[in-house]
Amino acid sequence: MENGIANLLGALSLAVMDRIEQGAREVVGRGGETPAALIVIGYGQGMTNDKLRRILGLSHSGTVRLVDRLVSDRLVERRAGKDGREVALHLTPSGAASRNELLASRISAVTSLLDVLSSAERKQLATLIHELLARQDTSEMDRFTICRMCDDRVCTNCPLPTNKGQHAR
Amino acid sequence: MENGIANLLGALSLAVMDRIEQGAREVVGRGGETPAALIVIGYGQGMTNDKLRRILGLSHSGTVRLVDRLVSDRLVERRAGKDGREVALHLTPSGAASRNELLASRISAVTSLLDVLSSAERKQLATLIHELLARQDTSEMDRFTICRMCDDRVCTNCPLPTNKGQHAR
DNA sequence: TTAAATATGTGCGTAGCGCACATATCTGGT
DNA sequence: ACCAGATATGTGCGCTACGCACATATTTAA
Numbered sequence: 001m002e003n004g005i006a007n008l009l010g011a012l013s014l015a016v017m018d019r020i021e022q023g024a025r026e027v028v029g030r031g032g033e034t035p036a037a038l039i040v041i042g043y044g045q046g047m048t049n050d051k052l053r054r055i056l057g058l059s060h061s062g063t064v065r066l067v068d069r070l071v072s073d074r075l076v077e078r079r080a081g082k083d084g085r086e087v088a089l090h091l092t093p094s095g096a097a098s099r100n101e102l103l104a105s106r107i108s109a110v111t112s113l114l115d116v117l118s119s120a121e122r123k124q125l126a127t128l129i130h131e132l133l134a135r136q137d138t139s140e141m142d143r144f145t146i147c148r149m150c151d152d153r154v155c156t157n158c159p160l161p162t163n164k165g166q167h168a169r
Numbered sequence: 170m171e172n173g174i175a176n177l178l179g180a181l182s183l184a185v186m187d188r189i190e191q192g193a194r195e196v197v198g199r200g201g202e203t204p205a206a207l208i209v210i211g212y213g214q215g216m217t218n219d220k221l222r223r224i225l226g227l228s229h230s231g232t233v234r235l236v237d238r239l240v241s242d243r244l245v246e247r248r249a250g251k252d253g254r255e256v257a258l259h260l261t262p263s264g265a266a267s268r269n270e271l272l273a274s275r276i277s278a279v280t281s282l283l284d285v286l287s288s289a290e291r292k293q294l295a296t297l298i299h300e301l302l303a304r305q306d307t308s309e310m311d312r313f314t315i316c317r318m319c320d321d322r323v324c325t326n327c328p329l330p331t332n333k334g335q336h337a338r
Numbered sequence: 339t340t341a342a343a344t345a346t347g348t349g350c351g352t353a354g355c356g357c358a359c360a361t362a363t364c365t366g367g368t
Numbered sequence: 369a370c371c372a373g374a375t376a377t378g379t380g381c382g383c384t385a386c387g388c389a390c391a392t393a394t395t396t397a398a
Binding site: 048049050060061063064068081083084085086087 | 344345346347348
């Protein structure tokens with residue numbers, strides 16, 4: 001039964017995301033892509049509406065309304081971007097605090113599932129997942145999408161490649 | 170950095186669920202818990218509204234409206250249950266067909282991520298995930314929730330325990 | 339200098355969901 | 369046999385999250 005592994009990973013992924021999303025909703029009081037948006041905006045201070053849209057995989061208007069919600073929650077500010085068309089999204093102090101809670105909640109949720117494994121088993125699993133991710137054929141944008149909830153405080157050297165579509169040479 | 174593994178599993182789980190949900194939406198034209206509902210209803214012919222509610226983690230009214238959508242899409246029929254209060258949910262032939270497409274789409278989505286691993290690596294990963302799931306402290310209802318998208322054609326002997334809260338002895 | 343591209347905002351509608359309430363059926367104690 | 373509570377379903381109403389089509393402002397390129 002060669003599909004057994006796919007089914008197992010599917011079930012585990014569902015369990016993991018259920019727990020992450022539940023925690024995220026408790027922290028920010030909102031669901032959908034809103035928690036991910038808060039994390040993505042926090043990666044740097046140059047985020048624009050349009051980059052965010054592509055990372056989250058939402059429509060343009062959906063992204064504008066999402067940012068509206070973050071602004072009305074006093075978690076994000078719209079500032080002038082370099083380009084006169086762009087809006088530069090910045091976290092407020094409150095937004096940065098919520099983002100940290102969000103990241104901690106996510107790590108905690110996953111850890112609670114992982115800690116039934118021994119240290120050696122966790123290491124083995126980490127190696128396998130690292131390889132699995134490292135061998136995917138992902139563009140830079142794909143990587144941002146997959147990593148839209150990632151904790152940049154613990155994820156040094158992301159395994160995901162960023163060279164999809166580039167010439168092999 | 171001991172949280173590295175949690176972050177990696179979180180990222181992988183997000184990537185897996187993104188792909189599963191995208192495929193599911195293409196198959197049934199609906200999102201949220203609707204695809205899972207179709208799969209759960211197909212597990213047996215005794216599913217009721219209330220059991221479904223608990224498995225999906227939705228409110229009562231949300232579940233009623235979800236079933237309304239499945240009925241209006243001609244995928245599910247409401248029949249009389251044994252108990253005069255209950256509604257017995259049954260898949261129509263069209264519903265059973267959609268369910269099969271859904272399960273195939275899910276397995277295919279996960280497999281496309283997995284197939285960068287060697288056969289030996291996949292086997293190793295399967296063993297680890299199997300152990301991880303087998304050691305969770307889950308009730309029977311927890312198990313149905315985690316397995317609400319599982320493919321019962323490929324998942325013989327589910328590793329999840331069903332004895333949370335029972336006395337040790 | 340002007341058309342196309344880029345980036346954002348808005349009117350409007352829909353899907354998916356929860357809360358509070360109403361109704362029907364079953365169960366258990368007297 | 370009867371009636372209060374438990375169980376199961378359905379409904380009115382509102383809200384969140386989102387997409388489509390359109391409008392507007394700025395930059396870029398011919």
